[in-house]
Amino acid sequence: MTHNKSTFYLDLVSGVSSITQPLLWFFQVDGRDNPKLVSVQFERYPVHCGRFxxxxxxxxxxxRNHPHFYSYDLMDGKITKINANQGLDQTHTKLFEMSPCGRYVALLGRWGAVHLLTARTKEWVSTLQMTGNVASLSFSSNGSHLYTYGETGEVWVWDIASRSCIHRFADEGSFGGECVAVSPSGRFIACGSQAGIVNLYERDEAFRPAIDGCSRPSPAYTIGNLTTPITSLLFDPTSELLVLASEHKAEAIRIAHLPSRSVYCNFPGFNSKLNKTLCMDISPHGGYLTVGDNKGNANLFRLVFVLLY
Structure with a gap:
């Protein structure tokens, strides 16, 4: 079967560093030379999360080793230390997300807390409290809602305007959530569990009324190609492709084509020599996919024509 759409994949900036002299590299991605533009050094600050x-x-x-952020201004090259621990009992900044509307930063806290900060000044706005530890965060495409997923196997949906939980649903078969992602179209919600299973839900099904406070929707599609905990989930801009990966095993990365409910068997390919996936991203127009691994490589892929077998 042939997928007749010319898609995609990712461009991203990725840095690999030592503990004492962490570096972040910026590249201009052209698909051929991909020249390095600049490198940025953070003194004794290993980088575990970065967002534009x-x-x-x-x-x-x-x-994950420090309670403060660093901000790098791409216009003037200035590095600024930002303290995120102002009365929050925060010990790390290992996971956070920028809202697509550009107004907020959602920072993973301790004991089920998610702190909302202003994107401009990084000042505290509010704290959202979820039952159980939070493992993953994902904003809706317009930034009006935040999805949190954690050890209870439930997804909590927060209304950012009212700072309240407006819905909860259980991820089918999950005994511990690892990763959640919402498609750019808003149609799909993907949940990755500790068992390596990814359940894909239609939004309307996931948001059906809850009888006991937590709805139990049926997944539209279940992907069981990986066997170790899912640590990364990523939709492409068209919401037709879902990339899933686990950092616990080499070559544990797959790409699913959602309209046909199929997983591409030719990626990563036989003897690809891909290491453990630590991070990944897709370019804004879906032309490039980059995969950062535990060996210090930023692997850049481009698919011009995709075949489903």
Whole structure:
């Protein structure tokens, strides 16, 4: 069977560093030479999370070893230390997300807390409290809702305007959530569990009324190609492709084509020599996919024509 759409994949900036002299590299991706533009050094600050601001002028980075951020201004090259521990009992900045609307930063806290900060000043706005530890965060495409997923196997949906949980649903068969992602179209919600299973839900099904406070929708599609905990989920801009990966095993990355409910058997390919996937991203127009691994490589892929077998 042939998929007749010319798609995709990712471009991303990725840095590999030592503990004492962490570096972040910026590349211009052209699919051929991919020249390095600049490298940025953070003194004794291993980077575990990085997000661009909506307008692309700032890169915010966090670490599981420190309670503060660093901000890098792409216009003037200035590095600024930002303290995120102002009365929050925060010990790390290992996971956070920028809202697509450009107004907020959602920072993973301790004991089920998610802290909302302003994107401009990084000042605390509110704390959302979920039952159980939170493992993953994902904003809706317009930034009006935040999805949190954690050890209870439930997805909590938060209304950002009212700072309240407006819905909860259980991920079928999950005894511990690892990763959640919402498609750009808003149609799909993907949940990855500790067992390596990815359940894909239609939004309307996931949001059906809850009888006991937590609805139990049936997944539209279940992907069981991986056997270790899912640590990364990523939709492409068209919401037709879902990339899933686990950092616990080499070559544990797959790409699913959602309209046909199929997983591409030719990716990563026989003897690809891909290492453990630590991070990945897709370019804004879906032309490039980059995969950062535990050996310090940023692997860049481009698919011009995709075949489903």
């Amino acid at each position: 601001s909506t307008d692309g002028s700032e890169l915010l980075v966090g670490s």
